[in-house]
Amino acid sequence: MPRKSTRLTFAVLATGAGVFSMLQSLIAPALPTVQHALHTSQSTATWVMTAYLLSASVFTPILGRVGDLVGRRRTLVAVLVAVLAGCLVAALAPDIGVLIVARVVQGAGGALFPLSFGIIRDEFAPSEVSGSISNLSAVIAAGGGVGMVAAGPIVSALDYRWLFWIPVAVVAVTVLIALRYVPESRDRAEGKVSWLGAVLLSGWLVALLLPLSQATRWGWGSARVLGLLAAAAVLFALWLSGESRSRNPLIDLRVMRLPVVRTTNAAALLFGAGMYAIWSFLPGFVQTPSAAGYGFGASVTASGLLMLPMLVAMFLSGVVGGRLEPVLGAKPLLATGAALGALALGILALWHDAQWQVAVVSGIFGLGIGLAFASMANLIVGAVPPEQTGAATGMNANIRTIGGSVGAAVTGVLVTGRLQPTGLPYETGYTHAFALLAVLCLAAALAALLVPARRTALVAVASSAATADSGTEAPVRVR
Numbered sequence: 452m453p454r455k456s457t458r459l460t461f462a463v464l465a466t467g468a469g470v471f472s473m474l475q476s477l478i479a480p481a482l483p484t485v486q487h488a489l490h491t492s493q494s495t496a497t498w499v500m501t502a503y504l505l506s507a508s509v510f511t512p513i514l515g516r517v518g519d520l521v522g523r524r525r526t527l528v529a530v531l532v533a534v535l536a537g538c539l540v541a542a543l544a545p546d547i548g549v550l551i552v553a554r555v556v557q558g559a560g561g562a563l564f565p566l567s568f569g570i571i572r573d574e575f576a577p578s579e580v581s582g583s584i585s586n587l588s589a590v591i592a593a594g595g596g597v598g599m600v601a602a603g604p605i606v607s608a609l610d611y612r613w614l615f616w617i618p619v620a621v622v623a624v625t626v627l628i629a630l631r632y633v634p635e636s637r638d639r640a641e642g643k644v645s646w647l648g649a650v651l652l653s654g655w656l657v658a659l660l661l662p663l664s665q666a667t668r669w670g671w672g673s674a675r676v677l678g679l680l681a682a683a684a685v686l687f688a689l690w691l692s693g694e695s696r697s698r699n700p701l702i703d704l705r706v707m708r709l710p711v712v713r714t715t716n717a718a719a720l721l722f723g724a725g726m727y728a729i730w731s732f733l734p735g736f737v738q739t740p741s742a743a744g745y746g747f748g749a750s751v752t753a754s755g756l757l758m759l760p761m762l763v764a765m766f767l768s769g770v771v772g773g774r775l776e777p778v779l780g781a782k783p784l785l786a787t788g789a790a791l792g793a794l795a796l797g798i799l800a801l802w803h804d805a806q807w808q809v810a811v812v813s814g815i816f817g818l819g820i821g822l823a824f825a826s827m828a829n830l831i832v833g834a835v836p837p838e839q840t841g842a843a844t845g846m847n848a849n850i851r852t853i854g855g856s857v858g859a860a861v862t863g864v865l866v867t868g869r870l871q872p873t874g875l876p877y878e879t880g881y882t883h884a885f886a887l888l889a890v891l892c893l894a895a896a897l898a899a900l901l902v903p904a905r906r907t908a909l910v911a912v913a914s915s916a917a918t919a920d921s922g923t924e925a926p927v928r929v930r
Contacts, residue, residue, distance in 0.1 A: 457579075459632040460574060460632060462628070463625055463629045464527075464563075464570060464587060465567075465587055465590045466622075467560070467622070467625055468563045468567050468587060469597075470560075470594070470618050470622055471534060471560035471563050471564075471594070472591045472592070473595065474503070474538075474598065474618060475594075475595055476595045476598030476599045476730065477597075477598035478503075478611075478614055479599070479734075480599065480734065480751045481602050481606050481611045481614060481751075482500070483496075484606055484611045485499060485547075488611060489544075489550065491546075491547040494668055496547065497668075499551060500554075501665065502558070503558050504660060505558070505656075505657050507559075507560070508656045508657070508849055509558070509652070510558055510560075511849050511852075512652065512702060512849055513644075513649050513701065514526060514530060514559065514561075514566070514845075515562050515565030515569075515842050515845030516701050516842040517562075517841075518562070518565070518569060519569065519838050519840065523566050523569045523570050523841065524570065524634060524636060526562070526566055527563065527629060527633065528629050530559050531560075531563070531629060533556055533559040534556075534618070535619060535623055535626060537558075538553070538557060538619045538622065539615070539619050540552070540553035540556065541553035541615040542612045542616045543612075553615075562841075562845065564848050565840065565842070565843075565845035565848065566841060567587055568587070568831075568840060568841075568844045569837075569841045570633065570636070571584055572837060574634055581829050582776070583773075584773070584828050584832060585770065585772050585825035585829065586773055587828075588769050588772075588821075588825040589765065589766045589769020592765040592766070592769055592820050592824045593762055593765045596817070597762060599730070599734065599755050599762075600758055600759055602614065603752030604755075605617070607752060641838075643699050644701065645694075645699050648690065648693055648694055648701035649701055651693060652690055652701060652702070654682075655683045655687040655690055656853075658682040658683035658686055659683040659856075660852075661679055662675065663860040664856055666863075666864075667860070667863045667864065671864070691704070701842070702846055703839055703842065706843055707843070711831075712830075712831060714898055714902045714903070715831055715847065715902055716846070716847055717898040717901075718785060718823075718827070718899045719827055719850050719851040719854065719895075720850050720853060720854035720857075720895075721789070721892065721894045721898060722788075722792060722891075722892060723850070723853070723854030724854040724858025724861075724888065725888040725889070725891045726820055726855065727852075727854070727856070728859045728862040728884070728888055729796065732863075732866060733809070734751075734754040734755070735866075736881050737806070738754050740875070743875040743878070745804075745878040745881070747806055757809050757810055757813060759810075759813075760810050760813045761813040761814060761816055761820070763814070763817065764813075764814045764815070764816075764817030765824075766821065768788075768818040768820075768821030769824060771821075772788075772821060772822045772826060776825070776826065781829040781833070782826070782900075782902045782904065784823075785830065785899040786899035787819075787822055787896075788821070788823030788826060789893070789898075790819070790893070790896040791816070791819030792889075792892035793890075793892035793895075793896060794815060794889075795815035795819065796812075796816070796886070796888045796889035797885075797886070797889040798815070800882050800885035800886040803881075803882075819892070823895075828844060831844050858891065861884075865883050866881055
């Protein structure tokens with residue numbers, strides 16, 4: 452492939468994935484504005500975030516697998532069009548119901564992550580794959596930071612609807628370039644989509660994530676929460692049973708059981724808990740009025756600026772990580788990234804009396820996120836057969852999201868479980884939460900150390916009839 456075409460392909464992938472990542476966090480600071488503009492309640496407005504989370508969790512692994520089967524470029528364009536349509540409907544939404552539906556459509560963009568990793572593996576020179584995946588991971592990580600920083604100024608200068616109008620313009624141009632310059636996949640999995648597996652996977656993911664995201668409002672002991680968690684356990688068991696027996700599984704469980712994949716996913720679950728929880732609660736901490744005994748009474752824009760060091764550090768460490776990975780390997784970089792997250796949260800639990808301290812913590816945590824994102828993606832891509840790239844990286848992203856939901860739910864209990872007479876949380880709620888998240892990130896670092904060292908992993912490629920007949924296994928290089 453010509454060098455120019457490779458660069459354009461990467462630009463398309465980075466733009467699409469970056470916009471989706473930005474949409475995850477862009478609307479969160481503007482929820483009170485949305486609530487007021489659309490004349491709805493706070494509990495209803497939170498579904499703007501919840502619907503997006505649930506939709507992305509369902510679409511990410513399913514469409515990642517569809518891309519493995521029918522072609523990643525074709526699926527990528529379809530997903531970009533879905534994001535474009537979702538943003539357009541959201542920008543025009545006359546009421547909260549339409550906005551929530553639009554966010555469900557936008558959630559299909561979660562598949563941009565696994566599809567992009569698969570296209571890089573297919574189309575880039577082997578010497579460029581690791582660095583390109585790291586650079587893309589840096590863009591994905593930074594995209595969430597851009598959303599937090601940019602939301603306040605956009606809403607203040609324009610209107611909350613411009614949080615969607617801007618992505619409409621960007622994604623529309625991206626679709627046109629993708630149609631012209633992104634090549635179609637050469638490596639495709641054989642078989643067909645297991646729709647029963649897709650339904651069961653969707654069922655247990657929604658049944659798990661919905662009560663985790665709503666438990667603080669519904670109550671942990673409520674019938675809805677307990678019933679949905681029980682349903683999640685049953686559906687998960689049915690999904691495992693069905694996938695293990697299926698001739699065309701949606702997710703090849705043998706690949707998921709590979710030591711590299713298993714341990715990387717464990718680290719993703721734990722690190723995701725710390726990462727998404729700090730994204731969710733640190734802005735609230737700095738926006739708390741100082742009359743509460745802590746906090747700085749910062750505005751939405753000012754709190755976003757305190758996250759700016761995280762944004763810059765995420766991008767830089769992700770890019771640098773791509774340069775270091777061929778030398779050091781992805782395993783030590785993942786362990787280092789998780790350890791930096793633990794260090795940042797530990798510092799935050801002890802020292803948070805000045806805004807500069809929060810800014811320093813933000814920067815350290817950003818370094819950890821950049822290294823961890825890049826190394827997780829490289830470990831998964833390097834450990835699985837090409838035709839399983841989309842499904843495996845999609846599940847890794849999903850597991851990170853599940854960890855984030857668990858971390859946010861537990862943090863919410865600690866922060867809001869006991870309130871001051873003014874209705875504001877006590878400082879100890881935040882400090883205990885930050886300390887717990889530090890422990891989770893430290894556990895992620897320990898899980899990363901369990902990732903098998905650089906070696907050749909033998910993977911059975913079920914989709915290859917020749918391999919199945921000969922009884923041989925396909926070697927896949929793991930770093």
